[in-house]
Amino acid sequence: MRTPGLSGAMLPAVRDSNSLHQALDLGYRQLLLERGSLLAMVGPLAAAARRGVAIFVNLDGVEGLAADSAALAFLATDLGFSGVLSVKPHILRDASRFRLRTIQRIHALDSTGLETGLNSMGQPAPYAIAIAPAVAIPQVMATIRGSTNVPVWGTGFITTTDQAAAVLAAGADVVSSAELELWREFRAAPIGD
Amino acid sequence: MAARAMTPAARGQAVDRSVARLFEAFDHVPVAAVIRHAEDLPRALASQVPAIFFVRAPAFHLGPLVWAVQARGKMAFVHIDLIAGLGKDRAGIAFLAREIGVNGIITSHSGLVAAAKAERVIAVQRLLLYDDLALHPAMAAIEHARPDIVEVQPAVIFPLVADQIRARHPVPIIVGGFVTEPHQREAALQRGARAISTSKMSLWP
Numbered sequence: 001m002r003t004p005g006l007s008g009a010m011l012p013a014v015r016d017s018n019s020l021h022q023a024l025d026l027g028y029r030q031l032l033l034e035r036g037s038l039l040a041m042v043g044p045l046a047a048a049a050r051r052g053v054a055i056f057v058n059l060d061g062v063e064g065l066a067a068d069s070a071a072l073a074f075l076a077t078d079l080g081f082s083g084v085l086s087v088k089p090h091i092l093r094d095a096s097r098f099r100l101r102t103i104q105r106i107h108a109l110d111s112t113g114l115e116t117g118l119n120s121m122g123q124p125a126p127y128a129i130a131i132a133p134a135v136a137i138p139q140v141m142a143t144i145r146g147s148t149n150v151p152v153w154g155t156g157f158i159t160t161t162d163q164a165a166a167v168l169a170a171g172a173d174v175v176s177s178a179e180l181e182l183w184r185e186f187r188a189a190p191i192g193d
Numbered sequence: 194m195a196a197r198a199m200t201p202a203a204r205g206q207a208v209d210r211s212v213a214r215l216f217e218a219f220d221h222v223p224v225a226a227v228i229r230h231a232e233d234l235p236r237a238l239a240s241q242v243p244a245i246f247f248v249r250a251p252a253f254h255l256g257p258l259v260w261a262v263q264a265r266g267k268m269a270f271v272h273i274d275l276i277a278g279l280g281k282d283r284a285g286i287a288f289l290a291r292e293i294g295v296n297g298i299i300t301s302h303s304g305l306v307a308a309a310k311a312e313r314v315i316a317v318q319r320l321l322l323y324d325d326l327a328l329h330p331a332m333a334a335i336e337h338a339r340p341d342i343v344e345v346q347p348a349v350i351f352p353l354v355a356d357q358i359r360a361r362h363p364v365p366i367i368v369g370g371f372v373t374e375p376h377q378r379e380a381a382l383q384r385g386a387r388a389i390s391t392s393k394m395s396l397w398p
Binding site for chain 1: 227229248249275321322323324325326346347349350353369370371373392
């Protein structure tokens with residue numbers, strides 16, 4: 001892949017151009033567009049991608065995009081984004097054809113649902129899986145590792161330092177949060193540490 | 194059938210009575226057994242849990258399992274979103290309520306809560322809180338649907354949202370999802386959950 005990959009353990013979750021600029025001002029070279037209208041902030045996002053910032057998009061959360069090949073081609077080719085997240089394996093399969101990194105979102109709500117999510121993982125194997133809510137990761141990491149060795153990202157409900165630290169300590173490679181305070185605190189945290 | 198003739202007020206009283214009976218039992222044994230595989234049922238039947246939640250069971254073979262639960266004086270709940278073979282609609286709910294006679298229905302969907310309330314069964318609305326994007330629609334949904342019981346998943350989220358839920362719709366809360374250790378059960382109860390739901394047999398007293 002020619003697009004940039006991950007550079008640290010904290011993945012700032014941005015929702016609008018204000019939070020996008022805050023993350024960039026802190027020196028982050030990676031972002032997760034978690035929700036909001038991608039099209040309303042497409043200019044600054046494209047500019048960041050051109051400067052080598054790795055941009056990942058949660059296709060289940062953003063507005064303004066269809067979940068189809070035209071949208072994926074736009075993200076990959078026109079915008080130069082690094083990857084996409086979705087709960088839907090068929091979308092990720094399409095995305096891999098556009099050389100986007102694919103991150104399978106899996107809801108960790110109970111053991112039945114987690115099992116279903118882990119079993120739904122398609123081929124090719126995703127670049128990573130994103131467990132939501134991340135705060136469940138300490139409880140489910142053993143189950144996950146019994147089923148896959150791909151990197152684990154934690155997204156959802158991370159608002160305190162303790163929560164983020166616990167998720168990383170449990171073995172997650174990356175944790176995502178929308179909290180500016182945590183972006184400041186984990187700015188230098190190395191990936192998978 | 195009696196259920197068809199019942200007025201809304203009578204329905205309300207009948208369900209209120211069974212909800213009251215359920216939580217009286219939960220005050221002694223605050224655990225619902227989640228049955229993921231039929232072979233786990235005998236262990237749940239032999240336990241003291243007052244309620245059994247069926248997830249994943251095939252709908253058209255559910256009758257004998259539900260009746261076995263009720264024969265033990267326990268209440269049987271069916272997760273309509275997850276069980277195979279049944280429409281996730283009014284007719285599906287009516288089948289569970291009238292033909293099988295379940296005590297309650299578990300669902301994430303407000304429309305199905307309304308359908309369960311229209312039948313003579315306890316409506317449990319499950320809140321699937323995977324991120325805070327899911328939180329606001331979930332809060333609006335319980336306020337709108339007004340289920341008899343709210344079930345929050347996963348349990349680790351409960352302390353973060355307990356006050357918000359109570360402010361929106363003050364009904365009894367059951368907490369489930371990765372409750373596998375006694376300290377997790379205690380944490381949920383301490384935060385005001387009336388019971389926990391778990392498939393972990395060692396937590397079925």
